[in-house]
Amino acid sequence: MSDDKMTVYVNGSEVRLHRGMKVKHALIACDQSLYDAAEAGDLAVRDAGGFNVGLEGSLRDGAKLFTAKSDE
Secondary structure (H helix, E strand, O other), X not given: OHHHEEEEEEOOEXXXXXXXXXXXXXHHHHOHHHHHHHHOOOEEXXXXXXXXXXXXXXXXXXXXXXXXXXXO
């Protein structure tokens, strides 16, 4: 029954989401304030490789996301 769920990590915290959910959903599930700050442009969201990812970006099982103060 777990095929409809995936596990992703936001700043090291495990988050369980339904498959097909986006980066924004992972941030909201971890901490609403992370999403709010990213939406406002105050936080950048990066993948495990250090590349910026958008809030509408797709996720895969085991994905690791990190937030950092935006460079803008």
